[in-house]
Amino acid sequence: MIRTCRELGRLPESADLKLWKWAHMLGFRGHFSTKSRRYSVTLGALRDARRAWRTEQAHAHAGLPEPDTDTALVVGHWDYLGSGYSPGASLLAASVWHRRELERQFTADGGC
Template sequence: MIRTCWELGRLAEFAYLKLWKWAHMLGFRGHFSTKCRCCSITLGALRDVRRAWRTDQVRVHAGLPESDPTTTLGIGHWAYHGSGYSPGAALLAAAVWYRRELERQFEAEGSF
């Protein structure tokens, strides 16, 4: 199909379509899924349906009741996981601090 787009793009009667420019998209100008002429569904609508389906899956898995559009579900669970850097992050932070300190010293000495 890509080769066909190239070949048709060379013909004078199809020059206005600029098929050669869109050969990598098989002749479609833009995202392939927005060019469906048999159905009129947008990518946003597909994302909304997918989000609702996934939310419902999580709700069922967590054992939560059916959602009611007139109420707001509030979940207040907090857990303390600690403070400060992990050992690996502490090493990286120390290396960054050391490098910046060296740069400050070089600038102060006029060497940088």
């Protein structure tokens, strides 16, 4: 594709496109996600299509009926699971805090 962009860029009729200048970007003249509306479908549309396809595949695999688009799932039951860190996460957080304190002390004492 790069070679083709360079070859087309040498032609007088495509000189305005400056393909030779942007050959390293495969002729898009910018980041692909910022140009998708102009050149193709948007990334949001691709994500929506992928999400719909995966949902459909998961329903088919689990043998579930087709979801009704006119109804909404309402969750009316909540359980309190706790607050704060789990024991393992608490140990990890304390370790990170201790290491940062040692680094602060080292810097305050004239370390590197």
